[in-house]
């Protein structure tokens with residue numbers, strides 16, 4: 001059996017090495033390392049793939065979120081509601097911009113931000129909601145957009161974990177996640193569903209004026225060379241990363257399908273066990289693209305299971321072990337433990353198994369056998 005990896009970047013690269021190498025070699029030959037034609041090409045390719053008017057590439061997913069918030073003109077003291085159960089980057093940029101993070105609990109079923117909790121958290125100072133499509137599964141975008149419209153709030157989608165996923169509205173309109181809110185942000189960190197070979201990110205929007213503002217912000221606030229109209233940042237996707245992404249974007253649908261196939265096999269092997277809740281797959285509204293394959297372990301020794309798997313050479317991880325409201329950097333007197341029953345529960349129950357595009361049947365069988373062996 002091939003050695004099991006949490007993410008098998010080498011196995012994936014081996015299959016596309018010729019294309020990727022050629023694509024990178026072009027950058028080396030032309031030495032247009034910054035803002036080369038590859039970056040512009042990737043922008044166009046991703047706009048077409050997502051069906052969105054504007055893609056603005058940038059240096060990483062955290063910058064993408066920050067720049068989206070700067071572009072919307074959010075001001076210190078504005079309240080921004082986001083999920084308590086996510087990677088810290090989401091809340092980090094809110095705090096960094098001196099906006100006021102308002103963390104709210106998630107739903108048990110899909111681990112995404114709770115609509116009821118958002119409603120309860122809205123105040124006259126609320127300016128934006130940041131849903132995170134956690135682990136590759138859509139937050140309830142239709143209801144969130146309705147709520148945002150009713151309260152005149154911006155919606156910034158953190159789509160770092162769900163690029164390529166479709167979301168179908170109740171009237172049957174299908175859109176790519178990340179293009180439904182006023183602005184979307186994603187990451188091309190190597191292990192993401194569309195990963196480059198370093199850092200990378202992008203911002204998406206259908207709003208022409210916002211896209212223009214953001215294009216200046218990513219480039220030192222310049223709209224005309226050496227005229228600095230706003231305070232910006234330096235956040236670029238470099239040409240080598242764009243070359244890698246141009247080679248990989250045509251494979252994204254296949255990659256997401258490979259993840260879904262692996263998830264279906266895991267689910268089938270683990271179905272019906274009293275101690276295991278497998279991730280719900282699809283509903284009529286969205287297709288889960290399984291950035292992570294995350295189980296909930298009930299009434300059993302989750303940490304013992306993790307150790308058992310590690311002992312057998314099976315990588316696994318707890319995403320995420322500590323709720324954001326309990327993190328030193330983000331604690332706040334406004335938060336009460338009873339407001340976060342679901343996150344507090346999930347951090348004790350979740351375990352993520354290896355998930356990537358190269359998992360084979362033998363590996364999946366060994367992993368699921370090992371899980372069942374421990375839980376009996």
Ligand SMILES: *Cc1c(COP(=O)(O)O)cnc(C)c1O
Pocket residue numbers: 060061062063086087089090132158160161186187188189199200201
């Ligand atoms: C990865 C990730 C980010 C940050 O992306 P980077 O490219 O690592 O800066 C933000 N939000 C979520 C939910 C992520 O998973």
